[in-house]
Amino acid sequence: MIEKYLEISKEVKEALENNKPVVALESTIISHGMPYPQNVETALNVEKIVRENGAIPATIAILNGKLKVGLSKEEIDYLGKKGLDVVKTSRRDIPFILAKKIDGATTVAATMIIANLAKIKVFATGGIGGVHRGAQESFDISADLEELANTNVAVVCAGAKSILDIGLTLEYLETHGVPVVGYQTNELPAFYTRKSGFFVDYRVDDIKELADALKVKYELNLKGGMVIANPIPEKYQMDYDIINNAINNALKELDEKGIKGKESTPFLLSKVKEITKGKSLDSNIQLVYNNAKIASQLANELCK
Structure with a gap:
């Protein structure tokens, strides 16, 4: 069918x-x-x-x-x-x-x-969705997290989008038993920046080690995906304070305009791009390229 x-x-x-x-x-x-x-x-x-x-x-x-x-x-x-x-x-x-x-x-x-x-088995993207800021009132939680809890695909990303509540996103993933793995990092990257102030469940320094863990997960039929957090290359990351100020300003405007649901993320990313004069989009493109590279290496290792 x-x-x-x-x-x-x-x-x-x-x-x-x-x-x-x-x-x-x-x-x-x-x-x-x-x-x-x-x-x-x-x-x-x-x-x-x-x-x-x-x-x-x-x-x-x-x-x-x-x-x-x-x-x-x-x-x-x-x-x-x-x-x-x-x-x-x-x-x-x-x-x-x-x-x-x-x-x-x-x-x-x-x-x-x-x-x-x-x-x-392997999927490369920019950043995953997650728990939105203020979700304790709005209950705005991305369907990406529920899918990670249920679907057997490893997602290589640059962490959770920095417009989200990263701490609550990690709590949600932990509750659903989704491993959050840092590729050559202890700290969960926050999309545009390599740092977030929050730590991953496991740090993995080489692709073979990552493929071995994924193979065991699939063979044991442990339901759900795996988040492989791959930080944006250092030369393309944005200044932590600049990007956070841009996000806070964008969130304020989002609230004032009453934008909710699936329109929230596109609006916020567009606003951050406008505030940073396009630099955030350049960073976005580079982190996607970097994730595609790591995902390909992982897919190769899994096939072995």
Whole structure:
């Protein structure tokens, strides 16, 4: 029945059948992350980095009522041009997007679900969603966290987005038994910066050690994913105080305008970009490139 909805590209299918490394990539960054043509250039560069590190990229989206695993350049360009007109798609949206046969750009949660259906074990993204600041009143918690608790995909990211309450995000992941692993770091990175003031569950210094732990987790059938926090390269990180001031100003405006739910994150990231005169977007792109590289190395090691 799943085959009715799931469409895996020939290249990705052959790689999976022959135990070759595949890395899942999300599509919200294409449609909602930045303007055209920069969004398409970034997406194609991420795929190029995955290939340069010995893996096959599988960019995931929903197009014309199909769960697509492995987009063509033309499909990536189509998503980039359509931009915000593509529906930002999480778990709850998938049945409706498929039933209506429309286009959906997958968030972390939706990408994890579709990657798991295709039996892809490693996924590279920018940063995961989490518990929003003030969630003790709003109950605004990203579906990404619930997916990490339930879906067997390892997510390589630059930590949780710094617009979130990182302490509460870590508490939520701990409650659900999701390991938060720092790749060559003891501290959870905060997306634009290498530091957050919060510590990871485990520090891992080499890819083999990481792959070994992931292999054991899968073999024991311990349900859920793994967060692999890979800090932004030092030369691309932003000043901790500057970025936090920008975020606080953006949060104040968010509250004043009464923006809530799935519109919160795009608004905040756009506002931070505006306040930092575009520097935050440059950092965002570089950390995604870095995550694609580490995810590819991990996928290679897992295949061994």
